[in-house]
Amino acid sequence: MGGVTIDVGDRPTREVNEQLRAAIADGTTEISLEDPAGRHNLAVALEGDGVKINCNGTVGYFLGALGMGPDIEVHGNAGWSAGADLMSGSVTVHGNAGSSVAAACRGGAVVIDGDVGARCGIALKGGTVVIGGSVGYMSAFMMQTGTFVIGGDAADGLGDSMYAGDIFVGGEVEALGADAVMRDPTDEELVGLKELLTSVGHDPDRPWKHVTSGGKLHHFQKEQYELWKQAF
Amino acid sequence: MCGIAGFLQKDPNATPRAADVLLDMLLALNRRGPDSAGVALYGPARTDGFVVRAWYGDDEERAARAIETLKERWPLPTADLTAGYARLEITTDVSAGDVARAIDDVGLRVFSVGRSLELVKHELRADVLKETYGLGGFPARLGIGHTRMATESRVDVEHAHPFWARPFEDVAVVHNGHITNYHKLRRILEMNGYRFMTGNDTELIAVYIADKLAKGVGLNDAVSASIDELDGSFTYLIATPEGFGIARDRFACKPGVVYEDDEIVAVASEEQAIYHAIGDKRARTREVQAREVLTWAA
Numbered sequence: 001m002g003g004v005t006i007d008v009g010d011r012p013t014r015e016v017n018e019q020l021r022a023a024i025a026d027g028t029t030e031i032s033l034e035d036p037a038g039r040h041n042l043a044v045a046l047e048g049d050g051v052k053i054n055c056n057g058t059v060g061y062f063l064g065a066l067g068m069g070p071d072i073e074v075h076g077n078a079g080w081s082a083g084a085d086l087m088s089g090s091v092t093v094h095g096n097a098g099s100s101v102a103a104a105c106r107g108g109a110v111v112i113d114g115d116v117g118a119r120c121g122i123a124l125k126g127g128t129v130v131i132g133g134s135v136g137y138m139s140a141f142m143m144q145t146g147t148f149v150i151g152g153d154a155a156d157g158l159g160d161s162m163y164a165g166d167i168f169v170g171g172e173v174e175a176l177g178a179d180a181v182m183r184d185p186t187d188e189e190l191v192g193l194k195e196l197l198t199s200v201g202h203d204p205d206r207p208w209k210h211v212t213s214g215g216k217l218h219h220f221q222k223e224q225y226e227l228w229k230q231a232f
Numbered sequence: 233m234c235g236i237a238g239f240l241q242k243d244p245n246a247t248p249r250a251a252d253v254l255l256d257m258l259l260a261l262n263r264r265g266p267d268s269a270g271v272a273l274y275g276p277a278r279t280d281g282f283v284v285r286a287w288y289g290d291d292e293e294r295a296a297r298a299i300e301t302l303k304e305r306w307p308l309p310t311a312d313l314t315a316g317y318a319r320l321e322i323t324t325d326v327s328a329g330d331v332a333r334a335i336d337d338v339g340l341r342v343f344s345v346g347r348s349l350e351l352v353k354h355e356l357r358a359d360v361l362k363e364t365y366g367l368g369g370f371p372a373r374l375g376i377g378h379t380r381m382a383t384e385s386r387v388d389v390e391h392a393h394p395f396w397a398r399p400f401e402d403v404a405v406v407h408n409g410h411i412t413n414y415h416k417l418r419r420i421l422e423m424n425g426y427r428f429m430t431g432n433d434t435e436l437i438a439v440y441i442a443d444k445l446a447k448g449v450g451l452n453d454a455v456s457a458s459i460d461e462l463d464g465s466f467t468y469l470i471a472t473p474e475g476f477g478i479a480r481d482r483f484a485c486k487p488g489v490v491y492e493d494d495e496i497v498a499v500a501s502e503e504q505a506i507y508h509a510i511g512d513k514r515a516r517t518r519e520v521q522a523r524e525v526l527t528w529a530a
Contacts, residue, residue: 080487
């Protein structure tokens with residue numbers, strides 16, 4: 001089935017999201033959200049593989065959160081928690097985004113072309129996060145698995161108390177968080193990174209560093225008391 | 233929650249539209265703070281005295297008597313009474329603090345004293361505030377505003393934001409968050425002779441920064457110092473006729489986004505307010521980062 005256009009403007013969010021769900025249930029695969037006007041909670045908790053949703057303008061908080069399947073693209077900026085708790089599908093923002101982007105995702109991909117605020121990828125449980133610009137304070141805090149790529153700089157506390165997963169940084173890291181360690185990526189990792197970044201249209205040629213968990217916080221050991229004190 | 237917003241037109245010769253834009257931004261932030269709304273607007277500066285905004289509540293007769301008493305002391309070229317607010321133009325060469333004390337003495341609640349600052353706030357939605365007090369078309373190039381969801385102090389007109397930094401003329405603050413070393417800092421400032429009119433922590437930020445400015449510290453340096461000296465969560469805006477600024481706490485607890493081009497600066501809690509300010513649905517806004525301080529000259 002062809003595409004439909006949904007106007008947001010001042011309409012109630014619930015009404016817009018019900019219209020989105022109805023369109024997907026009808027078999028629509030191309031949906032345009034016009035005049036999203038920075039509104040919150042748009043296109044949340046949608047299911048539908050192969051569904052493409054274009055937001056023509058800036059969106060507010062929780063854009064596409066809890067999504068399972070749809071590919072959502074924003075031509076503008078996004079607010080806090082864009083793509084949070086994503087299960088599968090993707091959220092792409094051709095602009096900047098706020099804090100807590102891609103928080104606790106379990107799958108799918110969140111791609112932001114510009115800069116984001118604090119706590120990006122916090123408690124990441126899977127999936128792929130690609131930030132073209134810089135990330136704010138305490139990003140990837142308690143990350144559990146998944147891939148997190150930062151083209152620009154990372155603020156203080158990157159990867160603090162992360163359990164596992166891979167962070168790649170193309171710019172400067174202000175300071176690593178507790179028990180996050182930095183090393184050079186392997187050739188194999190760089191090949192994978194190049195493939196990923198080329199597929200989302202981001203520059204793959206950066207002086208990449210690989211940040212992972214040091215593993216010292218996985219089990220409490222009395223002799224590492226000082227490290228634990230720092231982490232808390 | 234609470235919503236904060238600020239708007240500046242950089243060109244001193246631009247046709248002033250900050251009041252209308254700011255009130256539109258606050259309407260977009262209404263859900264962040266349905267308790268009250270308020271604005272601090274910077275109009276044309278008076279050279280021979282002050283403009284005062286003071287609250288008289290519902291006793292208009294008492295307000296009229298208060299004005300008569302003030303007139304015995306100073307010329308008042310303008311003395312309007314509108315829905316609880318007295319707007320007074322006072323011709324005098326005494327300090328803003330002296331003017332504020334004189335108005336206290338006649339039984340009005342002083343909300344602002346300045347050469348150009350006019351502060352209007354109430355338990356009303358932004359569009360109703362604008363209508364009630366005729367703020368549409370107010371000739372300001374700079375203004376900051378607030379929608380309040382009260383957490384720390386009473387919901388009434390006095391505890392609504394913005395706050396004037398008594399006794400410093402023309403300094404105003406709006407704030408989203410709470411200051412946890414409030415009592416300690418308040419005691420220190422009180423020992424230095426400052427008087428607080430409410431139990432609201434935002435009033436503290438206003439006086440704290442204005443005190444530094446009065447000691448010759450620049451706006452950016454004063455605001456930067458607050459990042460470490462104020463404890464708690466905050467994104468706040470401070471304005472003076474010379475400029476305005478935004479600061480965000482070390483944990484980036486409370487939101488703040490900024491838009492700037494050659495002509496304007498717009499800052500707000502959320503993108504949707506900025507969208508209302510500039511009308512361009514794809515314009516690049518960006519989040520102010522943890523510990524970040526931005527200031528602009530007016």
